[in-house]
Amino acid sequence: xxxxxxxxxxxxxxxxxxxxxxxxxxxxxxxxxxxxxxxxxxxxxxxxxxxxxxxxxxxxxxxxxxxxxxxxxxxxxxxxxxxxxxxxxxxxxxxxxxxxxxxxxxxxxxxxxxxxxxxxxxxxxxxxxxxxxxxxxxxxxxxxxxxxxxxxxxxxxxxxxxxxxxxxxxxxxxxxxxxxxxxxxxxxxxxxxxxxxxxxxxxxxxxxxxxxxxxxxxxxxxxxxxxxxxxxxxxxxxxxxxxxxxxxxxxxxxxxxxxxxxxxxxxxxxxxxxxxxxxxxxxxxxxxxxxxxxxxxxxxxxxxxxxxxxxxxxxxxxxxxxxxxxxxxxxxxxxxxxxxxxxxxxxxxxxxxxxxxxxxxxxxxxxxxxxxxxxxxxxxxxxxxxxxxxxxxxxxxxxxxxxxxxxxxxxxxxxxxxxxxxxxxxxxxxxxxxxxxxxxxxxxxxxxxxxxxxxxxxxxxxxxxxxxxxxxxxxxxxxxxx
Ligand code: AMP
Ligand code: ZN
Numbered sequence: 001x002x003x004x005x006x007x008x009x010x011x012x013x014x015x016x017x018x019x020x021x022x023x024x025x026x027x028x029x030x031x032x033x034x035x036x037x038x039x040x041x042x043x044x045x046x047x048x049x050x051x052x053x054x055x056x057x058x059x060x061x062x063x064x065x066x067x068x069x070x071x072x073x074x075x076x077x078x079x080x081x082x083x084x085x086x087x088x089x090x091x092x093x094x095x096x097x098x099x100x101x102x103x104x105x106x107x108x109x110x111x112x113x114x115x116x117x118x119x120x121x122x123x124x125x126x127x128x129x130x131x132x133x134x135x136x137x138x139x140x141x142x143x144x145x146x147x148x149x150x151x152x153x154x155x156x157x158x159x160x161x162x163x164x165x166x167x168x169x170x171x172x173x174x175x176x177x178x179x180x181x182x183x184x185x186x187x188x189x190x191x192x193x194x195x196x197x198x199x200x201x202x203x204x205x206x207x208x209x210x211x212x213x214x215x216x217x218x219x220x221x222x223x224x225x226x227x228x229x230x231x232x233x234x235x236x237x238x239x240x241x242x243x244x245x246x247x248x249x250x251x252x253x254x255x256x257x258x259x260x261x262x263x264x265x266x267x268x269x270x271x272x273x274x275x276x277x278x279x280x281x282x283x284x285x286x287x288x289x290x291x292x293x294x295x296x297x298x299x300x301x302x303x304x305x306x307x308x309x310x311x312x313x314x315x316x317x318x319x320x321x322x323x324x325x326x327x328x329x330x331x332x333x334x335x336x337x338x339x340x341x342x343x344x345x346x347x348x349x350x351x352x353x354x355x356x357x358x359x360x361x362x363x364x365x366x367x368x369x370x371x372x373x374x375x376x377x378x379x380x381x382x383x384x385x386x387x388x389x390x391x392x393x394x395x396x397x398x399x400x401x402x403x404x405x406x407x408x409x410x411x412x413x414x415x416x417x418x419x420x421x422x423x424x425x426x427x428x429x430x431x432x433x434x435x436x437x438x439x440x441x442x443x444x445x446x447x448x449x450x451x452x453x454x455x456x457x458x459x460x461x462x463x464x465x466x467x468x469x470x471x472x473x474x475x476x477x478x479x480x481x482x
Contacts, residue, residue, distance in 0.1 A: 001058055001360060001361070001364055002015055002016070002364065003015070003016040003054065003055075003058065003364045004016065004364065004365050004366050005234070005263050005265060005366055005367070006265065006310060006366050007262075007263045007264060007265070008166060008167075008242065008264040008265065008266050009165070009166055009263070009264045011168070013365075013366050014263075016233075016234075016263065018059065018233050019231060019232070019233055019262070021059055021063065022059070022060075022063050023063060023064075023065060024055050024059050024063060024064045024065070024233050024234075025064075025065045025067075025228040025229070025232035025233050025234070026048070026051070026052065026055070026064070026065070026066045026067070026232070026233060026234040026235070026236065027067045027068070027220070027223075027224045027227075027228055027232060027234070027235050027236070027261070028044060028048045028066070028067070028068045028120070028235070028236040028237060029044075029068075029069065029220055029236075029237040029238075029241055029245065029246075030068040030069040030070050030071065030123070031070065031071065031104075031108060032071040032072075032074045032076065032077070033070050033071065033072050033074075033077065033100075033101045033104035033105050033108065034074060034076040034077045034080055034100065034104060035076075035080075035104060036104070036107055036108075036111070036286040036287070036288055037107075037108055037111055037112070037286060037287050037288075038277065038284060038285065038286050038287070039270060039272070039277065039285060039286065039287060039290065039300075039315055040238075040269065040270040040277055041287075042111075042112070042115055042270075042287050042300070042304065043238065043267050043269070043270045043304060043309075043313065044236065044237055044238050044267050045112050045115065045117050046115060046116075046117060046301055046304045046305070046399075047236070047267045047304075047309040047367070048066070048068075048236045048265075048267075049112075049116070049117040049118055049399060050305070050367060050369060050398060050399065051234070051236070051265075051367055052064060052066045052118060052120070053118070053397055053398070053399060054363060054364065054367070054397075057355070057360070057397060058364075064121070065121045065122065065227075065228065066120040066121050066122070067120060067121065067122040067123075067124065067223065067224065067227045067228055068120040068122075068123060069123070069124050069125070069126060069219065069220060069223050070101070070105055070108075070123065070124070070125045070126065071126050071216065071219060072101040072105075072125045072126055072127050073126050073127055073203055073213055073214065073219075074216070075202075077097055077100050077101060077104075078093075078097060078201070078202055078203065080100050081093055081096035081097040081099070081100050082096075082201060084096050084100075093201055093203075094203065097203055101125070101127075105125075107288070111286075111287040111288055111291070112287075114287070114291055114297035115287065115297045115300055115301045115399075116297060116298060116301045116399035116400065116402055117399065118399070122227050124223045124226075124227060126214070126219040126223070127203075129219065129222050129223050129226060130205045130214060132222040132223070132225070132226050133194075133195075133214045133218045133219060133221075133222040134195075134205075134207050134208070134214075135222075136218060136221060136222050136225070136252065136256055137153045137194045137195055137207075137214075137218060138208065139256050139257075140153075140155065140194070140252065140255055140256055141153065143255060143256070143257075144156070144159060145159045145160065145252075145255040145256075146194055147187065148208075148209050149185045149186075150185045150197075151196070151197035151209055151210045151212060152185065152193060152194075152195060152196050152197065152209065152212075153193075153194040153195035153209050154185075154186060154187070154191040154192065154193060154194060155191055155192050155193075155194055155248065155251065155252060155255075156187065156188070156191055157171060157188060157190040157191050157192070157251070158171070158188055158190070159255065160251045160254070160255055162250075162251075162254070163190075163247065163251050164247065166242065166243075166246055166247050166250050166264060167242045167243035167246070167247050169243065171190060174190060174243075175189055175190055192215065192217065192244065192248055193215035194214065194215050194217075194218045194252070195207060195209050195212050195213070195214055195215065195218075196212050196213060196215060197209075197210055197211065197212040198211055198212045198213050216245065217244070217245055217248035217249050217252060218252060220245075220249050221249050221252045221253045221256070221260075224249075224253070224260070224261075225253065225256075225258060230253075230257070230258035230259055230260070231258065231259035231260065231262070232260075232261060232262070233261070233262055233263060234261065234262070234263045234264075234265060235249075235260070235261030235263070235264050235265070236264075236265040236266070236267070237265075237266060237267075238266065238267055238269065239266045239267065239268055239269060240269065241266070242264075242266055246264065246266075266310075267309045267310070268309065268310055268311055268312045268313065269312055269313075270312075270313050270314075270315060271312060271313070271314050271315070272284075272285075272314070272315045272316075273314065273315070273316050273317075274314055274316075287300070293452065294451070294452035294455065294456065294457045294458075295320060295457060296324075296327075296457050296468050296469070298327060298400050298401065298406075298468075299320060299323045299324045299327060299457065299468070300320075300323075301398075301399060301400060302323035302326060302327055302373075302400055303315065303319045303320055303323045305369040305370070305372075305373060305398060305400075306319065306322075306323065306369070306370055306373060307369075307370065308366075308367075308368060308369065308370055309367055309369070310366075320459075321459050321460075324457065324459040324466070324468060325459065325466065326373075327400065327468065328459075328466050328468055329380070330376065330380055330391060330395065331406060331407055331468075333380050333383065333388070333391075334388060334391070334392060334407060335407050335408075337383065337388055339388070339392065339407055340404075340407055340408060341403075341404040341405050341407060341408065344392060344404045344407075345404075347389060347392075352389060353389065353393060354389060354390060354393060355390055355393050355394065355397065356375065356379060356390035356391075356393070356394065358375055359372050359375040359376065359379070359390065359394055362375055369398070372394065372398065375394075376391055376394050376395075379391040379394070406468075406469065420482045421475050421478065424478045424481050424482060425451065425456055425467055425478070427481075428447050428450065428451055428478075428481070429447075429451075429458060429465045429467065431443075431447055432444050432447040432448060432451075432458075432465070433465065435447065450477070450478075451467070453474075453477050454473065454474055454475070454477035454478050455469060455473035455474050455477075456468075456469060456473065457469070
């Protein structure tokens with residue numbers, strides 16, 4: 001099956017031809033680990049996880065290498081560590097920086113797993129690749145593409161005539177429009193930092209240019225080279241990274257003599273209720289905030305898949321409700337037709353677990369997830385084995401189901417879940433309905449909060465409440481109500 005991908009480099013969709021079909025390689029810029037991931041950060045994760053899943057489907061589970069880094073050297077991490085030290089936290093600054101990165105990485109992986117994202121095959125931390133970064137900078141200096149000045153190493157942008165070709169800008173336009181730092185030691189205002197000096201309260205390594213730390217862009221170039229080689233298939237990230245980050249990565253790696261990425265992919269940004277997500281607008285929230293409110297990770301993921309990755313996406317409460325209903329409807333259809341964790345196991349064992357060719361074709365066309373979801377509606381409507389097997393297959397393939405026990409979640413035939421759980425949930429929902437009918441909002445809210453605390457997500461669609469168990473479902477909370 002042929003995949004087509006939109007390559008930013010050529011500004012068009014082209015057939016994807018891997019360098020080596022038995023080792024397809026993808027690099028995606030990962031987070032700077034200073035705080036919880038906000039909802040926007042989840043977009044590249046879900047987009048490239050979906051691509052990773054598609055590549056694994058086509059080329060085989062063990063034939064795709066996906067590297068996504070953690071940027072664990074950054075002034076924001078230092079600032080948090082310093083503030084903690086000043087507030088009396090024990091340990092050296094280095095310890096506190098490591099502690100902050102470690103805890104943030106742990107949160108990140110938990111939150112992204114809740115959204116159905118598989119762990120990438122390789123998750124390098126920038127601080128583990130400083131030697132490789134230094135080597136690459138030395139190489140660039142030797143080749144005349146970089147220079148050392150006042151404890152800094154800077155990339156000489158004018159030495160690379162292709163600079164700007166990825167993002168489609170000329171150097172002169174960039175100088176006119178960019179917020180480049182004009183400092184006296186730069187040969188040219190466009191030159192960017194490869195290495196910079198560190199003070200005593202900043203993390204630092206010894207280098208030929210003195211005690212210092214790497215710039216952000218060189219991290220990805222060095223890690224991609226080390227883990228994926230000089231030429232690899234796909235490089236991804238958010239649109240906001242195209243310039244200057246990706247332009248700089250490409251310049252460094254190319255000048256160091258590597259082909260670097262064949263296909264560049266960029267996801268568009270996420271907005272909230274039509275507005276840019278920002279702390280000042282009060283519409284800023286993290287993935288964890290949503291999970292804590294009881295929104296199931298699968299529902300969050302489905303909202304993302306409803307928009308094509310190259311279109312701006314809006315997170316709205318209405319979409320959350322719609323996604324919840326879609327998912328629930330699919331589970332209801334499957335359940336009605338006798339699907340259970342056991343039937344899925346049997347299908348897999350018998351070799352009858354097959355994808356819908358049309359759906360895979362749609363998805364392979366530049367990762368058309370809204371098209372794939374539309375096809376799932378058609379399959380669900382057919383209500384035949386030939387429709388429902390591929391529907392179930394697609395739910396798993398798109399990361400919307402990681403555990404088929406979800407099928408038993410609102411029925412009473414679960415091996416895992418005691419019979420009383422759906423009875424209690426249905427009763428609480430009925431009581432909540434009665435409280436709302438008599439305008440007893442306090443009681444209605446109390447019941448909803450109780451269900452949320454138990455990890456039961458309730459959504460009202462056209463006056464009827466439906467429910468799903470979120471990934472944090474905890475029956476203990478409901479035990480006293482049996
Ligand atoms: P950062 O930790 O800020 O470097 O961002 C990590 C990833 O999240 C990058 O790939 C960004 O492009 C992406 N990102 C940040 N904000 C948004 C947003 N509002 N919508 C989509 N992607 C975003
Ligand atoms: Zn990067």
